[in-house]
Amino acid sequence: MIVDIINKKRMGEELTYQELDYFFNGYLNGEIADYQMSSLLMAICINGMTDEETFALTKLFIDSGDVLDFSDIPGVKIDKHSTGGIGDKTSLIIAPIVAACGGVVIKMSGRGLGYTGGTIDKLESIPGMSIDLSEKELKKQVKNIHLVITGQTGNLVPMDKVIYALRDVTGTVSSIPLIASSVMSKKIASGADKILIDIKVGNGAFLQSKKDAKKLEELMVKIGNFYNREVRCVISDMNVPLGSCIGNSLEVLEAIQILKGEETHNNLVDLCYELSSIMVSMIRNIDEKEARKLVEDSISSLEAYHKFEEMVKAQNGDLSKIKVSNKTMEIKSTKSGIINDINALEIGKLSLALGAGRVKKSDKIDYTVGVKLVKFVGDEVKKGDTLAILYYKNTVPNVSIDTIFNVL
Numbered sequence: 001m002i003v004d005i006i007n008k009k010r011m012g013e014e015l016t017y018q019e020l021d022y023f024f025n026g027y028l029n030g031e032i033a034d035y036q037m038s039s040l041l042m043a044i045c046i047n048g049m050t051d052e053e054t055f056a057l058t059k060l061f062i063d064s065g066d067v068l069d070f071s072d073i074p075g076v077k078i079d080k081h082s083t084g085g086i087g088d089k090t091s092l093i094i095a096p097i098v099a100a101c102g103g104v105v106i107k108m109s110g111r112g113l114g115y116t117g118g119t120i121d122k123l124e125s126i127p128g129m130s131i132d133l134s135e136k137e138l139k140k141q142v143k144n145i146h147l148v149i150t151g152q153t154g155n156l157v158p159m160d161k162v163i164y165a166l167r168d169v170t171g172t173v174s175s176i177p178l179i180a181s182s183v184m185s186k187k188i189a190s191g192a193d194k195i196l197i198d199i200k201v202g203n204g205a206f207l208q209s210k211k212d213a214k215k216l217e218e219l220m221v222k223i224g225n226f227y228n229r230e231v232r233c234v235i236s237d238m239n240v241p242l243g244s245c246i247g248n249s250l251e252v253l254e255a256i257q258i259l260k261g262e263e264t265h266n267n268l269v270d271l272c273y274e275l276s277s278i279m280v281s282m283i284r285n286i287d288e289k290e291a292r293k294l295v296e297d298s299i300s301s302l303e304a305y306h307k308f309e310e311m312v313k314a315q316n317g318d319l320s321k322i323k324v325s326n327k328t329m330e331i332k333s334t335k336s337g338i339i340n341d342i343n344a345l346e347i348g349k350l351s352l353a354l355g356a357g358r359v360k361k362s363d364k365i366d367y368t369v370g371v372k373l374v375k376f377v378g379d380e381v382k383k384g385d386t387l388a389i390l391y392y393k394n395t396v397p398n399v400s401i402d403t404i405f406n407v408l
């Protein structure tokens with residue numbers, strides 16, 4: 001039976017719900033071995049899945065654990081997910097904006113692995129901040145302030161945990177149906193009514209082509225419809241880092257600056273305004289232009305910043321105690337010209353080497369280190385100008401400036 005199912009998928013045929021159930025639940029229960037599941041995942045990766053197979057797999061994922069229910073809390077519950085990028089602190093900015101504009105934002109986030117950071121690590125850089133709220137604490141906070149960002153509560157989608165860990169080490173992460181069922185099962189099990197997905201494309205993301213991103217978008221919207229959830233997607237660039245800071249405390253400080261309206265013009269601000277406007281239009285059933293006005297007002301009135309402060313206080317964090325390393329080193333331009341590109345992936349690697357990320361799940365990260373960009377794409381620079389500042393702890397990793405900054 002096991003080999004028959006693998007062979008069926010290897011030949012590009014459609015698997016039934018029962019076959020997928022047998023295989024995936026068998027794996028979760030320890031009856032199917034890693035090598036057998038790896039083989040099926042690779043066959044899926046190569047031959048794809050039909051929509052029916054993807055819906056079936058999403059259902060098996062959701063049914064493998066708890067499904068949260070916030071229907072007793074009034075208001076439209078909205079969630080946002082990013083497929084991950086370098087310097088992506090959008091959740092820290094967007095969630096308070098949308099809550100300030102009348103949404104109920106319940107966001108369960110993850111930790112970073114590899115080059116891309118995780119929202120939970122960023123929040124944890126705020127001393128005292130609790131990021132593993134119980135379901136009871138989470139509901140209380142949502143009722144009181146309409147905003148929570150926490151680590152995953154309860155036993156949500158345990159099947160994704162084991163399958164994702166295997167995909168990570170078997171070259172099977174980049175399958176569109178596997179990504180769609182992994183992301184959407186978690187979003188649906190987290191109890192949101194409406195969901196916005198930010199699909200990143202570029203060298204700092206795991207999807208490299210717009211065509212794949214479009215396919216992923218279509219599939220996630222279909223899964224959302226199947227589950228009666230409104231799903232919108234934005235496909236955004238991840239070839240250059242978002243904003244100026246990469247590293248946990250540095251990114252929280254940058255998010256605060258944007259929430260206070262002190263930084264108004266860069267790719268991060270633009271993306272945050274775009275995503276927030278879509279979310280506000282989804283919760284209030286208004287057009288995006290009208291929503292954009294509410295978003296801008298929430299920044300200029302400081303309501304969004306105060307929402308962020310409220311959330312931090314409710315989760316015992318102390319913003320006055322955020323620390324960045326006092327050891328810094330400036331990276332200087334080796335030539336004069338215009339900055340043509342800042343390579344997101346290379347910045348991600350640098351930030352990881354500084355200690356801001358983890359290679360293995362068990363690695364400890366240093367919240368105080370990272371990179372602050374001083375110059376951006378399109379800027380004119382002279383030889384010797386400072387391009388970026390490194391915040392380091394003990395040693396500075398070898399930096400190859402020309403692989404990061406392309407000055408022409």
Ligand code: URA
Nearest residue numbers: 083178179180182183
């Ligand atoms: N993020 C997820 O949660 N799952 C995937 O499969 C890829 C990215």
